[in-house]
Amino acid sequence: MPPTIPTPHSFTLTIDGQDVTATVGQSILQVANEHHVEIPTLCYLDGLSVWGGCRLCMVQIVGQARLVAACATAATEDMQVVTQSPQLHDYRQTILQMLFAERNHICSICVANGHCELQSWGQKLGVDHIDLPYRYPDLDVDSSHPRFRLDHNRCILCTRCVRVCDEIEGAHTLDVMGRGIQNMIIHDLNEPWGDSTTCTSCGKCVHVCPTGALSEKGTSVAEMVKRRQFLPYLTVMREAK
Amino acid sequence: MVSLDRLDKIAHKARESQRACDHSVNVCTAAACQSAQSQPVLNALKQELKNAGLESRCAVRSVGCMGPCAQGPCISVEPQGALYGKVRPEDAAEVVASLSTTPVERLAINTSTPFFQRQTKIVLANSGRIDPEKIEDYVAANGYRALLTALTERTPAEVIQEVVKSGLRGRGGAGYPTGLKWNTVAKAAGSQKYVICNADEGDPGAFMDRAVLESDPHRVLEGMTLAAYAVGATRGYIYVRAEYPLAIERLRAALRQAARQGLLGQRIGDTEFNFDIELRLGGGAFVCGEETALIASIEGRRGLPRPRPPFPANYGLFGCPTLINNVETFANIAPIVDQGGDWFASRGTEKSKGTKVFALAGQIVNGGLIEVPMGITLREIVFDMGGGLPTGKKFKAVQTGGPSGGCIPEAHLDLPVDYESLRAVGSIMGSGGMIVIDDGQNMVDVARYFMDFCMCESCGKCVPCRVGTAMMQDLLNRFCGRQATSRDLATLRHLCEVVREASLCGLGQSAPNPVLSTLQYFEQEYLDAILGKGRSNGHASP
Numbered sequence: 001m002p003p004t005i006p007t008p009h010s011f012t013l014t015i016d017g018q019d020v021t022a023t024v025g026q027s028i029l030q031v032a033n034e035h036h037v038e039i040p041t042l043c044y045l046d047g048l049s050v051w052g053g054c055r056l057c058m059v060q061i062v063g064q065a066r067l068v069a070a071c072a073t074a075a076t077e078d079m080q081v082v083t084q085s086p087q088l089h090d091y092r093q094t095i096l097q098m099l100f101a102e103r104n105h106i107c108s109i110c111v112a113n114g115h116c117e118l119q120s121w122g123q124k125l126g127v128d129h130i131d132l133p134y135r136y137p138d139l140d141v142d143s144s145h146p147r148f149r150l151d152h153n154r155c156i157l158c159t160r161c162v163r164v165c166d167e168i169e170g171a172h173t174l175d176v177m178g179r180g181i182q183n184m185i186i187h188d189l190n191e192p193w194g195d196s197t198t199c200t201s202c203g204k205c206v207h208v209c210p211t212g213a214l215s216e217k218g219t220s221v222a223e224m225v226k227r228r229q230f231l232p233y234l235t236v237m238r239e240a241k
Numbered sequence: 242m243v244s245l246d247r248l249d250k251i252a253h254k255a256r257e258s259q260r261a262c263d264h265s266v267n268v269c270t271a272a273a274c275q276s277a278q279s280q281p282v283l284n285a286l287k288q289e290l291k292n293a294g295l296e297s298r299c300a301v302r303s304v305g306c307m308g309p310c311a312q313g314p315c316i317s318v319e320p321q322g323a324l325y326g327k328v329r330p331e332d333a334a335e336v337v338a339s340l341s342t343t344p345v346e347r348l349a350i351n352t353s354t355p356f357f358q359r360q361t362k363i364v365l366a367n368s369g370r371i372d373p374e375k376i377e378d379y380v381a382a383n384g385y386r387a388l389l390t391a392l393t394e395r396t397p398a399e400v401i402q403e404v405v406k407s408g409l410r411g412r413g414g415a416g417y418p419t420g421l422k423w424n425t426v427a428k429a430a431g432s433q434k435y436v437i438c439n440a441d442e443g444d445p446g447a448f449m450d451r452a453v454l455e456s457d458p459h460r461v462l463e464g465m466t467l468a469a470y471a472v473g474a475t476r477g478y479i480y481v482r483a484e485y486p487l488a489i490e491r492l493r494a495a496l497r498q499a500a501r502q503g504l505l506g507q508r509i510g511d512t513e514f515n516f517d518i519e520l521r522l523g524g525g526a527f528v529c530g531e532e533t534a535l536i537a538s539i540e541g542r543r544g545l546p547r548p549r550p551p552f553p554a555n556y557g558l559f560g561c562p563t564l565i566n567n568v569e570t571f572a573n574i575a576p577i578v579d580q581g582g583d584w585f586a587s588r589g590t591e592k593s594k595g596t597k598v599f600a601l602a603g604q605i606v607n608g609g610l611i612e613v614p615m616g617i618t619l620r621e622i623v624f625d626m627g628g629g630l631p632t633g634k635k636f637k638a639v640q641t642g643g644p645s646g647g648c649i650p651e652a653h654l655d656l657p658v659d660y661e662s663l664r665a666v667g668s669i670m671g672s673g674g675m676i677v678i679d680d681g682q683n684m685v686d687v688a689r690y691f692m693d694f695c696m697c698e699s700c701g702k703c704v705p706c707r708v709g710t711a712m713m714q715d716l717l718n719r720f721c722g723r724q725a726t727s728r729d730l731a732t733l734r735h736l737c738e739v740v741r742e743a744s745l746c747g748l749g750q751s752a753p754n755p756v757l758s759t760l761q762y763f764e765q766e767y768l769d770a771i772l773g774k775g776r777s778n779g780h781a782s783p
Binding site for chain 1: 703
């Protein structure tokens with residue numbers, strides 16, 4: 001790593017006992033990423049606004065009673081962050097189990113098999129079985145769009161698609177309907193995707209989706225590779241303006 | 242322009258017109274009594290007085306809640322001092338005939354009982370005594386005096402100091418020190434600041450805020466205006482749930498009257514201080530009682546909470562510093578500023594000052610609204626004031642704090658009611674709902690009822706609350722159907738921990754409390770359900 005030159009806006013804190021430098025305004029997660037400390041995330045995506053909903057990035061701050069979401073908490077001077085502990089590991093495993101059991105995630109027949117963030121976090125965090133009661137909800141697949149498909153069975157409600165559509169594309173075609181366990185991603189006022197008058201068919205939602213919930217038509221099992229290069233590119237270009 | 246002199250004049254005139262009558266019959270027209278048909282009683286009383294030719298000598302007034310809601314409709318007669326319950330329109334003639342003689346014994350409610358004698362009224366001081374639709378009545382009861390005095394004679398910092406001294410803590414449930422919050426907002430940088438009154442009361446069985454808004458809306462407006470002066474805000478919002486139509490109607494009237502008298506708007510009390518209040522109606526989401534979700538809802542977005550910090554005191558409504566307090570908290574402000582923080586702090590316990598309003602519901606004889614000093618024991622509330630359970634029923638537990646609270650068994654009834662003690666036994670003070678549960682009730686059913694509530698009211702933003710509450714509800718259904726295994730019990734306990742620790746906002750963090758507290762005190766009922774021996778009487782409805 002190249003040596004960093006401290007500026008008045010930078011300060012130090014510790015992450016898992018290691019001294020790290022951060023600049024004012026950075027979140028714990030950003031600092032951790034810069035220093036190659038891996039914290040699991042699902043709803044977070046660099047370039048989109050912070051959501052703080054998946055709770056996978058929960059970390060412990062020494063001296064604070066409550067766990068905090070690393071994505072939504074600003075790093076401060078002398079903060080002591082713990083990203084790994086048996087308790088955190090247990091909570092992360094349970095949250096992943098909750099997501100696997102909430103809807104119908106069957107990797108072996110999924111277009112995103114091998115390219116799915118939920119699946120890969122499950123593997124990395126050792127979720128090899130589900131202790132929680134499966135819910136097996138009866139959910140629809142919206143194939144009305146000529147090029148894309150929305151499969152609610154594989155949706156984890158991270159709202160990346162909603163945010164990219166609103167914040168990057170500026171269309172706000174997507175949003176969330178309902179409350180709690182009834183939450184559902186919808187197009188416009190809950191109309192079939194193909195009938196949407198606001199969708200620009202840009203496909204950004206498909207490529208930010210961490211699972212196989214949003215996919216391109218014509219892809220079969222394990223063929224839906226997500227391409228997200230546009231997001232850092234657009235973010236940097238727009239900032240430059 | 243409004244001034245103390247003008248207030249005196251309004252008060253004088255109101256008192257004069259009250260004095261012009263020999264008698265006054267006060268009829269409660271708050272929601273509970275109104276649903277028990279108090280309006281026909283009021284009409285019948287007017288008709289009877291007309292028939293008796295006493296119209297000019299006896300006034301019939303519509304007032305707010307008197308407390309014993311289970312006895313509604315309630316009326317009181319001044320200066321006779323009688324309080325009547327379960328009054329029907331047919332009783333009007335008898336009441337009118339008794340005005341100059343002795344009270345009607347058949348209808349009288351005994352006011353020498355602990356239910357009345359043990360109360361200390363600060364928040365409810367005017368409740369049931371003044372007409373909530375008349376600003377003159379509120380002014381005659383020394384209303385708006387604290388505001389005008391503060392505006393002309395005290396600095397904002399002095400007002401905050403008084404609130405700090407009072408030791409008042411947030412009455413919405415969490416118990417955050419009010420003075421500290423005010424100080425933070427006052428010190429926050431920003432030219433635009435807001436004051437929000439959280440009137441999104443949603444706990445099942447709780448109706449304290451509704452009663453305050455229906456019985457004495459001006460007290461809340463005065464508290465908000467004092468808060469705005471103290472923290473430097475110029476705009477206020479009252480976020481009230483749409484399910485409270487009467488409270489909304491009376492708030493609207495109060496806002497109109499206050500603006501007309503120059504107590505809201507530009508240059509209040511001929512000072513530089515400007516403040517306006519706008520009413521916002523909730524769309525029926527329980528989570529909008531959570532402050533960041535409430536703010537999102539006022540901004541016109543989906544009512545979803547967001548991670549804190551930043552707290553609303555620094556980054557609130559439209560990104561500006563925002564003071565957000567509950568109805569009952571604001572209702573305490575005018576008396577504190579008027580009579581001093583020390584006066585308020587002389588009531589209650591060391592860490593919980595003042596009084597608290599509780600709504601008694603469930604299996605209790607004297608259901609209704611009470612205001613008691615902090616530190617009173619639960620036993621005194623349930624058995625002395627509440628009169629215990631109806632004949633033939635045996636006490637099992639009292640549920641406090643709504644879906645975020647817990648069930649407290651007999652063994653802890655001698656606990657003083659304050660924020661810390663209730664938390665120590667696995668419940669919370671909450672906003673003030675108290676539901677008494679008898680021994681015919683299965684506690685697993687009770688837990689399932691509250692979990693059902695949390696599941697339906699979860700916004701779905703964070704995974705632990707969205708999925709966890711639904712899974713816990715599934716598991717509790719298995720217990721209620723006596724199909725649970727001991728593994729289900731372990732899973733339930735584990736889910737409780739993860740949902741409590743990992744959820745984004747207070748709704749999820751406290752959703753496991755009803756399960757955890759019943760597991761703590763009534764574990765046998767869960768074990769019985771595993772063995773298939775327990776009984777389940779269907780869906781619990783405390």
